[in-house]
Amino acid sequence: MTDSQLQTTETKAEIKSRLERLETLYDLSLDIFAAKNLDDLLRVVMSRVTSALGADRSTLFIVNQDAEILWSKVAQGTEPIILPMGVGLAGMVAASGETLNIPDAYLDDRFNSEIDKKTGYHTKTILCMPVKDREGNVVAVIQAINKIGGAFSEDDEDFLRALSAQIQLAIENSTLYQGLKELFESMIEALASTIDARHPTTAGHTNRVRNYSLEIAKEMGYSPADLEILNYAA
Structure with missing residues (x-):
């Protein structure tokens, strides 16, 4: 060469x-x-x-x-x-x-x-x-x-x-994404607390529904992404 x-x-x-x-x-x-x-x-x-x-x-x-x-x-x-x-x-x-x-x-x-x-x-x-x-x-x-x-x-x-x-x-x-996610989650929590506080009998109801829903979904084998969506929805 x-x-x-x-x-x-x-x-x-x-x-x-x-x-x-x-x-x-x-x-x-x-x-x-x-x-x-x-x-x-x-x-x-x-x-x-x-x-x-x-x-x-x-x-x-x-x-x-x-x-x-x-x-x-x-x-x-x-x-x-x-x-x-x-x-x-x-x-x-x-x-x-x-x-x-x-x-x-x-x-x-x-x-x-x-x-x-x-x-x-x-x-x-x-x-x-x-x-x-x-x-x-x-x-x-x-x-x-x-x-x-x-x-x-x-x-x-x-x-x-x-x-x-x-x-x-x-x-x-x-x-940045994590910060926005945490902000969104805090807004969801604040909204749920406001709804629960309207009547003494509903206090903590939203959190209980969410926790029960997540536990059932985990037993059913939901993916982490689906669990996150369910968490927000509940």
Whole structure:
């Protein structure tokens, strides 16, 4: 194969890879706007991250700035992890808001090999990036480990940066949806209480009807979505 043919082949492979990543970002945007369950969505997102980056595994840490901790919301191939801010690579990224791209973990003094020792896993390459909200606060950290075939590239960083914006949107949408849901539920509760309070003999009647209805529906095998609808109707 000539140098020209080799260059053409490499260019085609690069274009194909970028198209696949654009398709991944597009698919995720559809998933995010359609999803109501954040846990399920984030598992799908991290699966796509691992695949698109060609990594062995990935972890998504959620950051609690008030408690100054982060915990693994989605962890592939490992037990749940809780870290103080500033501890471990993910903790450092959460504290600094800066990306870390490490080509050889064991040659980097910041890497803590204790988890490798406990699990028998060998970490080689790491790409760790913050997820920031609109105000620039770190709300999560994405960590991809052991890229197949070498170190993580600048293209990998660009892709993960674009993906982190999608993840931030997913978290924000979920929080907004939950807030609207809680507001709706409080309005339903207030309306039911107002109706019950009109006469002493009806006090608590609405809640009793709802509770009985839900218990019967559970015994009949209603789905969570159907139970939610019944809860509002009752």
